[in-house]
Amino acid sequence: MLERGWEVKAFVRDATAPADAALHAAGAELAVGDLDDLESLRAAMKGVHGVFLMLTMMEGVHITAAGIAAEQRRGKAVVELAKELGVRHFVYSSLNGAGADSGVEYYAAKQAIEGFIAEAGLPATILRPVFFMDNFASFNRPGDYLGRTVPLAGDRLTPPQIAAVVGRIAGLPARSNEIPVEQVKAFDEQVGKMFAYFNEGPDQPVDTAALRAHHPDLLDFEGWLRATEWRP
Template sequence: MSTTPAREAGRSQGGGTGVLAVTGSTGELGGRVARRLAAAGQEQLLVVRDAARAPELPGARVAVAAYHDEPAARAALSGVDTLFMVSAAEEADRVSKHLAFIDAAVAAGVRHLVYTSFFGAAPDSTFTLGRHHYATEQHIKSTGISHTILRDNLYLDFLPNLAVDRVIRGPAGEGRVAAVARDDVADVAVAVLGEPGRHAGQVYELTGPFAITLEEAAATMTAVFNRAYRYEEETVEEAYASRAGYGAPNWQVDGWVSTYTAIAHGDLAEVTDTVERVAGHPPIDLAEMLRRSNAGG
């Protein structure tokens, strides 16, 4: 793996992906995508904030740029044809970072952008952070760049993190969530990156095979881990009070609580067949995801 500008690889003159750049390769989703591409023999440019943390992958080069650093991002993305953009960490200035990076990609001449958004993103999403994704999507569309939007439901991988001392507490009621595994999102992303033109202009809502309640999620964790998990209902007021001690900013607490209220409102319950249509296989369920996690795979 070497650290070189993308422009040295030249630009594709024919079909296919041309020069492919991947962000987020040090994280859970971007790392999965980068590893899959490497395993398939695809050369790629890993755009990271810290070169020392970039994964060592065959056929991968590294460029350093933060989302908000437009000059560095333009330099890193020069010569790139297709860009996989994982959404930034949940921060107060997340949208402005997204917009700066998108503008840099457009200025650098990126031809196709694949962005990871959130299921049903809207200006009035119950899940408050879904509004960040909607604003980002609108900006992508306004630039005129060819694009594909991957709207991921909550991650199945994230559900165990909701349990504190093996208890999931929140105001989700009996609402259902069609959570999707990161592995399945990564498979969809790789399929899209392999034929970006075929998926241009598409907004893909990605879900698991069925929608479950958090009580059912706790029961599945109990069965797979052979330890007792349970779900305890909170009111919205109780949810805010129970999280007040973390000292987090208001916008972040709103995001935490609205994760549950979005489930309660039914915003995340719709099941789609997109994973199977695009990735070519059915999505896995929570039990299978937990078994893979337990096995380290």
């Protein structure tokens, strides 16, 4: 967004952290605060045109009940402040599968935040990435995205296909190993539920051709690996 000429204010916990300092060096204004400190949130959001919100349910390396509850609480607070302050475009990065009755608790938290946005009547765009994406394009074309929920994906690959692409780009042998869901649940119950839903839930294809027609620079997996010069 900075490269496109937007004034960007980033809400950060520690302005001296390397990633935050890099944002500042790139031209972003830093607003220091905490998502549980409403006054710091209000000060950061006052006078802005739009808000991009992406939250995490993680506590350390795990998804926990406390983390899920905190995500939902923080999302509600940001939505309510956006309504209070008259934010003109609210972009929320949810996830693909929210609202699908997946049985995954952290999916339900994302769905709840989508509900808070709808109840507040915010001029909003809901983005539902299937994995990791650059989610800021909606600010540049609000006429195309206000009021929409947009599934996002740049590619559609099976794990063996992902391994094959990684191997080809890295020039190394690569293979996909399937880990039983119960073993995943033993590490993190929520992650295990997510993969169980992937295996057993209804397929939710994303129309990548339509997305690419709107965004010709949208990368597929191989293109992303090459563009980032990814190496293992």
